[in-house]
Amino acid sequence: xxxxxxxxxxxxxxxxxxxxxxxxxxxxxxxxxxxxxxxxxxxxxxxxxxxxxxxxxxxxxxxxxxxxxxxxxxxxxxxxxxxxxxxxxxxxxxxxxxxxxxxxxxxxxxxxxxxxxxxxxxxxxxxxxxxxxxxxxxxxxxxxxxxxxxxxxxxxxxxxxxxxxxxxxxxxxxxxxxxxxxxxxxxxxxxxxxxxxxxxxxxxxxxxxxxxxxxxxxxxxxxxxxxxxxxxxxxxxxxxxxxxxxxxxxxxxxxxxxxxxxxxxxxxxxxxxxxxxxxxxxxxxxxxxxxxxxxxxxxxxxxxxxxxxxxxxxxxxxxxxxxxxxxxxxxxxxxxxxxxxxxxxxxxxxxxxxxxx
Amino acid sequence: xxxxxxxxxxxxxxxxxxxxxxxxxxxxxxxxxxxxxxxxxxxxxxxxxxxxxxxxxxxxxxxxxxxxxxxxxxxxxxxxxxxxxxxxxxxxxxxxxxxxxxxxxxxxxxxxxxxxxxxxxxxxxxxxxxxxxxxxxxxxxxxxxxxxxxxxxxxxxxxxxxxxxxxxxxxxxxxxxxxxxxxxxxxxxxxxxxxxxxxxxxxxxxxxxxxxxxxxxxxxxxxxxxxxxxxxxxxxxxxxxxxxxxxxxxxxxxxxxxxxxxxxxxxxxxxxxxxxxxxxxxxxxxxxxxxxxxxxxxxxxxxxxxxxxxxxxxxxxxxxxxxxxxxxxxxxxxxxxxxxxxx
Numbered sequence: 233x234x235x236x237x238x239x240x241x242x243x244x245x246x247x248x249x250x251x252x253x254x255x256x257x258x259x260x261x262x263x264x265x266x267x268x269x270x271x272x273x274x275x276x277x278x279x280x281x282x283x284x285x286x287x288x289x290x291x292x293x294x295x296x297x298x299x300x301x302x303x304x305x306x307x308x309x310x311x312x313x314x315x316x317x318x319x320x321x322x323x324x325x326x327x328x329x330x331x332x333x334x335x336x337x338x339x340x341x342x343x344x345x346x347x348x349x350x351x352x353x354x355x356x357x358x359x360x361x362x363x364x365x366x367x368x369x370x371x372x373x374x375x376x377x378x379x380x381x382x383x384x385x386x387x388x389x390x391x392x393x394x395x396x397x398x399x400x401x402x403x404x405x406x407x408x409x410x411x412x413x414x415x416x417x418x419x420x421x422x423x424x425x426x427x428x429x430x431x432x433x434x435x436x437x438x439x440x441x442x443x444x445x446x447x448x449x450x451x452x453x454x455x456x457x458x459x460x461x462x463x464x465x466x467x468x469x470x471x472x473x474x475x476x477x478x479x480x481x482x483x484x485x486x487x488x489x490x491x492x493x494x495x496x497x498x499x500x501x502x503x504x505x506x507x508x509x510x511x512x513x514x515x516x517x518x519x520x521x522x523x524x525x526x527x528x529x530x531x532x533x534x535x536x537x538x539x540x541x542x543x544x545x546x547x548x549x550x551x552x553x554x555x556x557x558x559x560x561x562x563x564x565x566x567x568x569x570x571x572x573x574x575x576x577x578x579x580x581x582x583x584x585x586x587x588x589x
Numbered sequence: 590x591x592x593x594x595x596x597x598x599x600x601x602x603x604x605x606x607x608x609x610x611x612x613x614x615x616x617x618x619x620x621x622x623x624x625x626x627x628x629x630x631x632x633x634x635x636x637x638x639x640x641x642x643x644x645x646x647x648x649x650x651x652x653x654x655x656x657x658x659x660x661x662x663x664x665x666x667x668x669x670x671x672x673x674x675x676x677x678x679x680x681x682x683x684x685x686x687x688x689x690x691x692x693x694x695x696x697x698x699x700x701x702x703x704x705x706x707x708x709x710x711x712x713x714x715x716x717x718x719x720x721x722x723x724x725x726x727x728x729x730x731x732x733x734x735x736x737x738x739x740x741x742x743x744x745x746x747x748x749x750x751x752x753x754x755x756x757x758x759x760x761x762x763x764x765x766x767x768x769x770x771x772x773x774x775x776x777x778x779x780x781x782x783x784x785x786x787x788x789x790x791x792x793x794x795x796x797x798x799x800x801x802x803x804x805x806x807x808x809x810x811x812x813x814x815x816x817x818x819x820x821x822x823x824x825x826x827x828x829x830x831x832x833x834x835x836x837x838x839x840x841x842x843x844x845x846x847x848x849x850x851x852x853x854x855x856x857x858x859x860x861x862x863x864x865x866x867x868x869x870x871x872x873x874x875x876x877x878x879x880x881x882x883x884x885x886x887x888x889x890x891x892x893x894x895x896x897x898x899x900x901x902x903x904x905x906x907x908x909x910x911x912x913x914x915x916x917x918x919x920x921x922x923x924x925x926x927x928x929x930x931x932x
Contacts, residue, residue: 517751
């Protein structure tokens with residue numbers, strides 16, 4: 233483990249005249265900017281996570297509390313349900329902790345939780361909630377049982393995994409064909425593919441929907457998976473990488489009598505693993521987060537992906553924020569975990585290829 | 590071939606990686622049973638077409654064919670999806686969209702929603718791109734300075750990029766709502782409670798801020814890569830000549846970073862013109878049509894409304910395509926000669 237001193241020594245200030253490192257004004261500004269950055273970039277997500285553990289009553293509070301407090305309840309003899317606890321201040325200034333049986337208008341009937349006898353009537357201004365820190369796990373458990381959350385999750389996983397596999401295979405085959413052979417029409421095909429980089433799905437929504445309808449893929453996960461699989465980005469990325477693999481390797485394989493297909497999957501694919509990994513990460517990101525196209529293709533709720541399901545749920549007339557927030561956390565969890573493990577890889581991959589969409 | 594002889598007497602253990610490779614090898618071998626006879630049939634010289642086939646088939650059916658069909662839809666009317674059931678209407682869809690007393694005032698237009706969307710998109714793109722490039726540049730400069738834990742901070746700014754637009758929209762909807770934490774902070778500071786998402790100007794402001802928040806990290810990375818490729822010797826030479834930090838920024842950093850700035854500018858513009866999902870979740874285009882953007886207009890007209898006016902949607906799509914084409918041509922002109930970047 234690194235000691236605090238060692239970390240402090242990492243400070244990269246400028247060397248002063250006495251040889252010691254000093255913090256320059258610009259360094260302070262930089263660290264100030266970074267500190268604000270942490271709050272602004274992570275704050276909203278942390279706030280979401282904190283809120284997702286609040287009870288519906290806790291979510292309605294204004295101003296909101298940072299941590300999920302909920303009213304303490306106690307089981308009281310003679311009552312089926314646990315009763316909410318209050319601190320009641322009486323006219324003579326004494327204070328007692330009592331449980332509320334029921335509330336009628338501005339008055340509440342309270343009993344002593346330890347010795348429940350006849351309830352006393354108290355004005356609601358005289359009492360204050362007793363609260364404790366409590367994580368409302370039911371926000372997470374209920375949607376899993378009562379709503380289609382697990383179905384959405386399964387659909388999203390199916391779409392993401394299958395689409396990524398199809399994308400990797402189709403794109404790498406095309407990239408292999410374009411990078412390892414000389415044939416008439418090669419440049420034309422390559423230009424055609426690159427030329428459509430700028431044609432997003434949103435420009436050709438209607439005709440693609442026609443194709444999907446004709447094939448019978450409306451309300452079918454294949455309708456979400458296939459149209460985006462021939463990514464020009466992926467072909468370009470893999471082709472550029474495969475160009476760096478020496479052709480002599482393939483010639484050696486041919487002399488040994490390997491078929492072209494084996495040259496593809498036994499020599500070129502394994503050597504292209506880094507580029508394939510970058511494309512795989514992109515594809516997972518695109519597919520997991522995809523929204524507009526699934527929204528159009530999928531209209532039956534049992535086929536919704538997570539993103540579409542989440543949107544449908546928040547658009548309902550009576551938004552149940554405690555469930556929406558918890559499901560949002562569950563939706564961002566997988567991507568966050570992938571990022572935590574692969575962040576260096578992802579950031580350098582994107583920086584070097586300049587690709588996101 | 591390629592079976593690497595492994596003489597080391599290491600016991601073979603079952604690992605997920607090895608199992609995955611096993612599955613991969615089996616699948617590939619099985620596909621080979623189909624493709625190898627084809628190779629014997631057509632010869633090696635035609636094999637590249639076999640490799641291109643799957644990608645080109647998907648590409649042709651789902652990109653090329655739709656590109657052509659889009660024009661067909663734009664010039665035909667009715668609500669039918671099936672092409673042969675659509676009557677030819679000439680330029681009627683375009684006239685419907687472009688008939689306007691005064692383009693600056695959508696209320697005088699036939700299709701007022703379209704022009705609201707156009708002007709909203711215009712405002713959105715202008716402020717979003719300006720803000721995005723500004724903050725991405727500052728962040729990249731700070732990350733490029735001599736700081737501790739650069740990798741960590743780079744990830745901090747990049748993290749929102751990975752979140753889905755739906756998730757980002759929901760996070761901010763929760764923060765900005767009437768009883769949200771932002772209003773909580775404002776009230777505790779003595780300000781009035783504001784209904785951010787029910788006010789036209791505030792909604793536009795917040796969709797710009799939130800989209801910058803969500804996309805900044807990506808553009809920061811591109812600029813950071815550019816900054817790191819500037820040779821350090823230039824700064825050393827500059828400091829010998831007595832250049833201050835501001836001067837070296839203006840005379841060394843900015844000129845050398847310009848290609849990357851252009852890439853970021855154009856990329857951000859192309860993506861901003863197509864903005865849909867985040868805004869759709871955050872404001873739904875509202876209040877009213879205050880944050881309705883072009884892609885949402887296409888979606889609403891063609892798919893979300895009861896009467897699906899595919900012709901209008903397609904002609905709006907053509908308009909969007911022309912805008913994207915113009916931006917792309919500008920990019921090609923600006924980056925001509927310099928290292929070509931993939932957008």
